[in-house]
Each structure stands twice: as C-alpha cells, then as structure tokens.
Amino acid sequence: MARTKDPAVRTLLIERAAQMLRAREPVTLRAVVAGTGVSTMAVYTYFGGMDGLWRAMRQEGFSRLAAQLATVPLSADPVRDLAALGSAYLANAVANPDLYRVMFDAGFDLEDPAAADESLHTLVRAAERAKERGRFRADVDPLTLATQSWAIGHGLASLVTTGPLPRAALGHGAPILTALYVSCGDDPSSCRRSVESGWRLA
Incomplete structure (x- = not known):
C-alpha cells in the first residue's frame, strides 16, 4: 500500500526554500532539508526533484495571490473593485x-498554468463589469486594461520587495491607477473616489 503524502511536509519544504531565498542562501537539495527533520528523498517524493520544487514554489506564489484576491468582496462599484484588487496584489507581494x-521565473513551468491565469482573469472580469456599467468607453479592451493594471502593480511590487523603493512607495499605485482608468473614459472625480475607496479597503 502506497504511503499517503503529508501536505504539511510539502508546505514545509516550500517555506524552507523561500526562507533560503530571503537569506540569499543557495537552494540545494541537501540545504533545503537541513534542519527540517526530513530526508533528501522527501524532495523527490513530493516534487520529483529540485526542478519540481521550483515549479511548486511558483505555483504556491500564484495560489497565495489568488487567495488574497479572493478576499476582495465585489461591490456595486467595479472601479472600486479594480483598485481593491490592485491593492490586494501589492499586499500579497509584500x-x-x-x-x-x-x-x-519562467525557467520553470507551472504545475497548473490555468490556475495562475485565473489571477489575471479576476482583473479582466472586474474591467468587464466597469465597461458594462458605462464607467469605461465601449472601445476599451478589458484584457488590455487588466494587463496594464497588472503591469503597474508588478512594477511597484518589484521595486519595493527587492529594496530600491521604501514600502511607502506602494501608495503611488492609487494615483497611477486613477490616471489609467480616467484615460479609459471614467469621470475624474468619480474615479478618484472609487480608487481611493478600493485602495483603503484592501
């Protein structure tokens, strides 16, 4: 009878590898299990090897992002929701x-690409709702707008999490998103209120 895998061990190894990255330590097979109480064989049992561990780490990152985005409740104001999703994205990165x-890290495939894509699709659906409510022009492409919103969030998150900018710089996201949504046809005053409300919520 095959031994049941313990999800806690899988999580332990992913967290251990992430901690090593934070400490800028080489993530090697022996180093990742050191001090965990499990053997090197666990990396093969749970991930099929080190490449599998890296894939799992990528997937875990997207899973945590999806969970963070899922905490944003939908409201009658889709522009507020878009801003709240952007703020939640930054909160997850920090x-x-x-x-x-x-x-x-595109050097390693994702375990479930569709699940990762769902994060972007969450933004697309919010953009579609804003367009349907008349907040954005009819010629606005929701996918393009969602991608632009993601690019803004990713730029800020990367600059803050890698060190060049202080955490307070994340606040620049609100006025940048406001400018983006106004360029898509939203009323400036309404847009500012919606974005500020969504930003505070997340």
Whole structure:
C-alpha cells in the first residue's frame, strides 16, 4: 500500500526554500532539508526533484495571490473593485516577497498554468463589469486594461520587495491607477473616489 503524502511536509519544504531565498542562501537539495527533520528523498517524493520544487514554489506564489484576491468582496462599484484588487496584489507581494519573485521565473513551468491565469482573469472580469456599467468607453479592451493594471502593480511590487523603493512607495499605485482608468473614459472625480475607496479597503 502506497504511503499517503503529508501536505504539511510539502508546505514545509516550500517555506524552507523561500526562507533560503530571503537569506540569499543557495537552494540545494541537501540545504533545503537541513534542519527540517526530513530526508533528501522527501524532495523527490513530493516534487520529483529540485526542478519540481521550483515549479511548486511558483505555483504556491500564484495560489497565495489568488487567495488574497479572493478576499476582495465585489461591490456595486467595479472601479472600486479594480483598485481593491490592485491593492490586494501589492499586499500579497509584500507578505510573500520571496515566493513573489519566484512566480515570474519562467525557467520553470507551472504545475497548473490555468490556475495562475485565473489571477489575471479576476482583473479582466472586474474591467468587464466597469465597461458594462458605462464607467469605461465601449472601445476599451478589458484584457488590455487588466494587463496594464497588472503591469503597474508588478512594477511597484518589484521595486519595493527587492529594496530600491521604501514600502511607502506602494501608495503611488492609487494615483497611477486613477490616471489609467480616467484615460479609459471614467469621470475624474468619480474615479478618484472609487480608487481611493478600493485602495483603503484592501
């Protein structure tokens, strides 16, 4: 009878590897299990090897992002929701800086690309709702707008989590998003109120 895998061990190894990244330690097979109470075989049992561990770390980063975005409640104001999702994106990056960096390491495939894509689709759906409510022009492409919003968030998150900018710089996201949404046709005053409300919520 096959031995049941313990999800706690899987999480332990992912967290251990993330901690090593934070400390700028080489993430090697022996080093990642050192002090954990599990053997090197666990890396093969749970991930199929070190490449599998890196894939799992990428996936875990997107899973935590999806969980953070899911905490944003939908409201009658889709522009507020877009801003809240952007703020939640930044909050996740700051809370999980090491996994956040690994998320975008395209050298390793994702375990479930569709699950990772869902994060972007959450933004797309919010943009579609804003367009349907008449907040954005009819010619605005929700996917393009969602991608632009993501790019803004990723730029700020990367600059803050890697050190060049202080955490307070995340606040620049609100006026940048306001300018983006106004360029898509939203009323400046309404947009400012919506973005500020969403930013505070997340």
